[in-house]
Amino acid sequence: MKIDLPKGVRTFNPKESFILSWIEKSIEDNFKLWGYEKVILPLLEYYDAHKNVLNEEILKNTFRLVDRYEGETLILRPDFTVQIARYIASLQEKEFPVRLYYTGDVFRYVVPKGDNLYEKKQIGVELIGVDKIEADAEIIAIAISSLKKLSIENFQIDVNNVKIFKAITKILNLSQDQTKELFLYLKNREIYNIQAFLKDFDVNNKIKDFILNLPKLNIKADRLKELAKEYEDIEEISNALKELIVIYKILKEYQLDEYIVFDLCEPREFSYYTGIVFEIFIKDFPKIIGYGGRYDNLLSNYNGNHPATGFAFDLLAIYDYIIKTIEIKNEKDFYIIDTTEDKKLAYNIAKNLRTKGYTVARDIIKRDIDLSIDFAFKNGYKNVILITVENSGKKVYILKDKNKKEEASLEEILK
Numbered sequence: 001m002k003i004d005l006p007k008g009v010r011t012f013n014p015k016e017s018f019i020l021s022w023i024e025k026s027i028e029d030n031f032k033l034w035g036y037e038k039v040i041l042p043l044l045e046y047y048d049a050h051k052n053v054l055n056e057e058i059l060k061n062t063f064r065l066v067d068r069y070e071g072e073t074l075i076l077r078p079d080f081t082v083q084i085a086r087y088i089a090s091l092q093e094k095e096f097p098v099r100l101y102y103t104g105d106v107f108r109y110v111v112p113k114g115d116n117l118y119e120k121k122q123i124g125v126e127l128i129g130v131d132k133i134e135a136d137a138e139i140i141a142i143a144i145s146s147l148k149k150l151s152i153e154n155f156q157i158d159v160n161n162v163k164i165f166k167a168i169t170k171i172l173n174l175s176q177d178q179t180k181e182l183f184l185y186l187k188n189r190e191i192y193n194i195q196a197f198l199k200d201f202d203v204n205n206k207i208k209d210f211i212l213n214l215p216k217l218n219i220k221a222d223r224l225k226e227l228a229k230e231y232e233d234i235e236e237i238s239n240a241l242k243e244l245i246v247i248y249k250i251l252k253e254y255q256l257d258e259y260i261v262f263d264l265c266e267p268r269e270f271s272y273y274t275g276i277v278f279e280i281f282i283k284d285f286p287k288i289i290g291y292g293g294r295y296d297n298l299l300s301n302y303n304g305n306h307p308a309t310g311f312a313f314d315l316l317a318i319y320d321y322i323i324k325t326i327e328i329k330n331e332k333d334f335y336i337i338d339t340t341e342d343k344k345l346a347y348n349i350a351k352n353l354r355t356k357g358y359t360v361a362r363d364i365i366k367r368d369i370d371l372s373i374d375f376a377f378k379n380g381y382k383n384v385i386l387i388t389v390e391n392s393g394k395k396v397y398i399l400k401d402k403n404k405k406e407e408a409s410l411e412e413i414l415k
């Protein structure tokens, strides 16, 4: 019998789960502070509902199964954003703006190697019904404040606008295949390939220069302003740059501008994005910890036409960073070892302490007292309450470490 797990999934032991839940809860609490409400969405959806919306690559890698009763193909949720879009579109009554958050797993086939898992844990927000850039800024501000709540400070948000790439495909009049090709060159910053690609296009050098320079454009706001001026005559590009300037101004009002860098070459994986997009990095940490952006046309695929923006954190990426940098202790309060016949006193003390909000567990196992005491401290209990019989009466001791046993009265303990 196999008792191991398939590749691509992972168990978190109690200590790991404690840390993961702690991260999740801190972020969740912050989302609530911004007025976002939780939605719990199902893991299964119809394949048909999403097949025209998801990119080919993502669709190809969805986990599929056949519903025994309806015969329909179902998918394990590959993305929260499309699910939220379907959900909002399906509502009879809606009042905007809608502010929602979610936390859970998304499933996609990947090559299951190392920490590349089939099951990705995400926690994110979506703001539906507002097309203003202020909404995009709010999303970024929520991401930043969430990281600060986790005491993570050394992060950077790379902001881009997909309208820039869209403008380029339009100006160069690219076919679908050519669009994909250029997208990959830009994503991988392959300057020589971009150069070779552009050679045969009959467009002016100014445009070619702009495209060729994209991989190098990891810039602050001042340079962005210069660029918008330089490219004023190419309306679509300069408008896209101006949107970035607006979001920067708003984030400056939030006093969060120090975290913002513009990377005009950073495309996002999903094709539903229509405007400002971003990715979140921690300095000297190899994983992207969050991503998001505006997707104004996504809801129209599900019969609702509403602008929207949002983002999600990759919880496991944050987890990996936190376990390397911050010590989080899973401490518990009391461990009761009762060697007497009836356990009435132990139950009573435990009940009392629990009403006061303390964690209390009882030893239950029959073993040497010293072994029980060792077990308690090794497992994160801060106090041991030991109940014994002496001279045919019960005696209560409290231990704050394994060599310091002090007699205690009930009143003292319950205080």
Ligand SMILES: N[C@@H](Cc1c[nH]c[nH+]1)C(=O)O
Residues within 6 Å of the ligand: 079, 080, 081, 082, 124, 125, 126, 270, 291, 292, 293, 294, 309, 310, 311, 312
């Ligand atoms: N669903 C996107 C992130 C996102 C949320 N909202 C907008 N974008 C992803 O997984 O990459």
